[in-house]
Amino acid sequence: MSLTIAVTGMNATDNPGPGVAVIRAIRDACPDCTIVGLAYETLDPGNYMPGVADHAYLLPYPSVGVAALSERLLAIHALTPIDVLIPTLDAELPIWVRLQDFLADRGIATFLPDADTLALRNKDRLHELADLGVSVPDSVVLTDPTNIPKIADELGYPCVVKGRFYDAYVAQTAHDVAHWFHKLANAWGLPVIIQKFVPGTEFDVVCVGDGEGGLIGSVAMRKMQLTDKGKAWGGVTVRDRKLDAFVRDTIAALSWRGPCELEVMRGDDGGLYLIEINPRFPAWVYLSAGAGRNLPWAAVELALGRPVAPMPPAPAGVMFLRHSLDQILPLSDFEALTVRGEIHRAPVPEPAAAPSPPAPVATTATLTTFPTEFPA
Amino acid sequence: MLDHLALSESGFLFDARTGLTYTLSRTGTFLLRSLIDGADAETLPERLVASYDVEPLVARRDIEQFLFRLSDIGVLRKDDSDEEVTA
Amino acid sequence: MSRLPKDPVVTRLPYEPPTIIAHKNGLANKFGGQSARRSLPRIEGVPVAELVERFGSPLFVFSEHTLRRTYREVHRAFSLRYPKVQLAWSYKTNYLDAVCRVFHDEGAWAEVVSEVEYDMARRNGVPGSQILFNGPYKPEPALRVAIEEGAHIHIDHHDELYTVEKIAKELGRKLPVTLRINMDTGIQPRWDRFGFNFDNGEALTAIRRLHTGGHLVLEGLHAHIGTFMLDPQAYARGTAKLAELALAAKRDTGVAVKTIDLGGGLPSRATLHGQYGPGADSKPPVDDYAEAITGALLAAGFPQDELPTLLLESGRALVDEAGFMIASVVANKRLANGTRAVIVDAGVNVLFTSFWYRHDVLPAEDHGGMLEEAVVYGPLCMNIDVVRPSVLLPPLEAGDAVVFRPVGAYNVTQSMQFIRLRPAIVMIGENKQVDLIRRSEHLDDLKGPELLPERLRP
Structure with missing residues (x-):
């Protein structure tokens, strides 16, 4: 029986998500596998690339929370039963990690760390890895700018000032640290992590x-x-x-x-x-x-x-x-993802229900199918 | 003629003149389809009430606002002139 | 009603208003906001429509079942892990007698921060010995009454320390007192405006001073490290510092501290503006807080027979989810920029917490139709009256009910008669019986205390 594998991160943009690369690797190993691409944006190019996803679906943004995301995944699972889910984006991982057992009970296998291990890789906790014997640059976690003068003694300069979630800047002086501290605290919240600079x-x-x-x-x-x-x-x-x-x-x-x-x-x-x-x-x-x-x-x-x-x-x-390439695609694919949240390039497996039909429109008006050509 | 508008039965609208796309509700699709097919805006309330479970007063109010909105966002503006279809 | 078929012979399609939504880059995901349509036709089994019909709109609704269940959950989380635990209901979170009495019935003490709240607690039958009296301003007469009735006085600053000492001298007996402590627990903003600072040694100095004065006995240490604290470890750090201070006090004065009070600040399932994802997802379970606090206490090194009683002053965590606000749609609007606006009859004067939370807004009934982002305005003729800046809602008609939740914390106490009077409040009992616990206000409730100078009378 052929496997169905769902992969997230179809945003093959100039700051790409890993989904398309993961799918290409899986296709190399398993040409018969059915691939479900799960995207958060209608304009994620991976949804439209030939030979990538057999079925493309939109997911609600992870910010909607655990309940809404799992509900949508189960609806997709009912349509195209998923054997394995490979999530690839940072923002969604805490949710999938929490849902591992829930998904397993419904026949969707994952292979992910547990919540505690996942939390350990948070930037403000990376220094804890030193206790486990992993060599990490010395660092201090700052919640209060009044402690900035201590950096000179504890780490020395230059040092790297890192935001809680993203961004890192090299600082040469306490003045630099103060500058980046406020910028990063505003953008990502506290704490700000100061790491020893390793040339x-x-x-x-x-x-x-x-x-x-x-x-x-x-x-x-x-x-x-x-x-x-x-x-x-x-x-x-x-x-x-x-x-x-x-x-x-x-x-x-x-x-x-x-x-x-x-x-x-x-x-x-x-x-x-x-x-x-x-x-x-x-x-x-x-x-x-x-x-x-x-x-x-x-x-x-x-x-x-x-x-x-x-x-x-x-x-x-x-x-x-890596290279970039302009893909020509039918507007109807964009329509399908925008209006129905799904594109199917392979038959939807039996006996699952067919994709939700378009909403009924009163038949007194003439209905035309979507034109492929427009007046010049 | 609203031949710059391509409206599919799913409620997906493409404005060939601007390149913008939209989604319409079922009744919105019904009404715009009627307009594209040449219906007089005056007849829309009657058409809507005949097909949908709505009172004439509500239909008239909603259509008035809908047409204003269509016109406001520019989809009723024709390809080659500033002429508009009005209610 | 517009939705009832007029002529049953002709089958017409169900109606929804005609709408058009432009696809904006990045916002064209129909599943973007949520995947499923949600509505809340009943609260604790009682139809929302029935509540509106009986008591009007807007209407605050409290669930007695949720109040009791939440209290028991919090109490169990701590008492499973620590032998001596006492919860004190934080009055300022919600003054309704019916709500307060449910908590006292469950065994809660009272935590008050003014003489007014003190009197409320006494009227609710709470003995002075079960009242924690907090706050930076306790007028001397109020202090005397509280001391007389055996309340636990939490001293906030040196001036208050001298006042209580003076009262003790006059009464000719040693008075037990608790000191409020502030400290760095690694969170921002740091709350250092209340109490004596731990980190710079002010707290221990105050304890020594209190001891040598000879009129006061240190009974307890209290800290309230912040509000809506999403990191249980901050409590572990705060608890460890309080315990360290307690042991230092014992070493220096020979007096063992009887109570350690970690205050409140536990979050509810509400969602802060700017928070990623629903609050319910990011709120750690109460067990994590219990583990952090009791773990730090048990590890602190208190002798077994001197293990202090753990006091907690919970408010929001106990009451927020038990409170709902039913409001009704007044009008639909389209703003000049095309944004959909829904006006409801409950504004920020009664939903004050809209300023810092994204309250969940659920239609009581979803009639179908396309979901669309909308700004939800209150009924006040004031630009700031926005109860939800953006939320996906189905088409709503004037008169349709929507439910805001969770709104049990702070909204009732901070509501005001601004432009509109305040609505009725009901409580749904365990048996689904609905009782009016505060009637809607009349003009006399607002104007009653006013006096008109003779010269301005007709």
């Missing part, structure tokens, strides 16, 4: 952990080209035994379950430091399939409870370059 080279590592301390596989990448938002637009796999060991130890310390991306700094002092954990696949995860370590497919198999053997380290020198 060196950054590597990004995509991993899947088995939840019992084991690492199923990882692929490390160095960015070669950046967008103006600092996202990878091109990169190459690297291989380094010390980095491999660091990644293995970090996943073990956290007993991380499911996909994640580690941002690791190799300091000019030769030490490795964990800068951040993103609790989901990165947008560049297709590189893992390209390097022969198909981590999205591994996550699907683990979600289904199948045994997956740990993968050997990925080869170095596999390169990717």
Whole structure:
């Protein structure tokens, strides 16, 4: 029986969500799988790309809360029964993590960390990882600007001033810290995190952990080209035994379950430091399939409870370059997603009910189908 | 002629002149479809009451506001002139 | 009614108003705001329509069942984890006698912050020994009455400390007192305007001073670390500091503190403006707060026979979800920029908390039709009268009822007769019996206390 796999994050924009990359990797491993793309915006390009999603659905924004999101997912599940769900966006993860058991009871498998582990990767708690033996840059958590003068003694300058959810700035002086503190506190709320500046080279590592301390596989990448938002637009796999060991130890310390991306700094002092954990696949995860370590497919198999053997380290020198492309699409696809919240490119499986028919309109007026051509 | 408007039965409206898209309620779809098909705006209340379960007074009030809104957002403005269809 | 078929022979389609919604970039998601249509036809099993018919609109409704259930949940969460727990109902959250008496019936003491509230509690049959008297201003006569009746005096500042000391001297007996403490618990804004500061040593100095004065005995320590606190760990830090202070006081004075009072500040399921997602999702369960507070107390190192009683002064967390406001649609409007507006008959003069919460707004009945974002205005001829800046609602007709929730905390106490008089309030009992607990106001209720100078009379 063919599997149906639902993936979120269809926003393949200039600051892309990982959904399309995850789907491409799954398609490589499982050409027969049915793919359900779950999007939060009608204009997410992944909804319209050929060969990506067999069925595209809109979800309500995660801000509507647990009840409304799960209700919508179950409605989709009734139409196209989902075997595995791979969520890929930060904002939605806390909700799916909370719903793991609820989804499992309804036949939707996931492979995610528990809520406590997920909370541990919050930026204001990253320093707690030091207690678990993970090397992180020294940091202080600031709730009050009157403590800024202490930074000179505790961390020294320069330092990195980080917002609670997003944004990071390098500060050279207490004056800089005060400036960014107020800016970040206004944007993201308190606390603001001050991290010791580690000069060196950054590597990004995509991993899947088995939840019992084991690492199923990882692929490390160095960015070669950046967008103006600092996202990878091109990169190459690297291989380094010390980095491999660091990644293995970090996943073990956290007993991380499911996909994640580690941002690791190799300091000019030769030490490795964990800068951040993103609790989901990165947008560049297709590189893992390209390097022969198909981590999205591994996550699907683990979600289904199948045994997956740990993968050997990925080869170095596999390169990717992202490109952009203008897709021509029928306006009726946009209409379908806008009005009905769904596009179907494959038959809706039996015996599930057909998609909700268009609302009845009185028949006294002439109804025409949507025209494909308009007057010039 | 409102030939710049493409209205599907799902209530999805595309304005070819501006490139904007809209969603209409079922009755909104019914009324705009009637206009596109050449109905006189004066006849709309009668048509609405014949097809939908609504009192004439309410129908008249709602249609008046609906037409004002259509005109306000510019969908009744024709392609090649500033002429408008009014109630 | 417009929705009833006029002629049953001809089947006509169900009506909804004709509307058109422009697709804005990023807002074209029909599931964006919510996925399912929601309505609230009944409150505790009683039809909203029936409540409006009997008592008018707008109408505050309190559920006795929810009051009792919530109280028991909070009490159980703490008493399961700690042997000595006492809740005190925070009067300022809701003055209604019927509400207060439900909590006292469940075993709550009273926490009051003025002589007026003190008298309310006494009228509700609460003995002085079960009243915690808080606040920065307790007039001396009020202090004397409270001391006479055995109330627990929570001292806020040095001036009050001297006043109470003076009273003790006059009475010729040692008076037990509680000190209010403020501290850094890692949250912003830091509440340091009430009480004595822990971090700079002011609190311990005050305790030593109180002890050497010889007229007062330190009975308890009290802190109220903030309001709508979404981080239970802030309570753990606050509790640890209070416990540390209590042990230092014992070391310095030999007197063991009998009570540790963590105040209130627990959140309800209300949603703050600017909060991501519904409040119900981000509000940690009360067990997390109980765990944080009792865990810190048990770990503090009190000798087993000197474990202090844990006092809590809950208000919002006990009452908010038990309160509903039924309002009726007055008119529908379209603003100049195309925004849909719905005017209802309950405004910010009775839904004061609209200024900081996104109250849930549910139609009592959903007649179908396209959902559309709307701004919900109150009936006041005042620009600030916005009860919900933006919410997805189905088409509503004038006269349709909508329900706001949760509104049990602070709205009744902070409501005012501004432009409109205040509405009736009912309580639905455990047996679904509905009782009027406050009638709607008359002009005399507003004008009664006024006096007209002779020269202005006709």
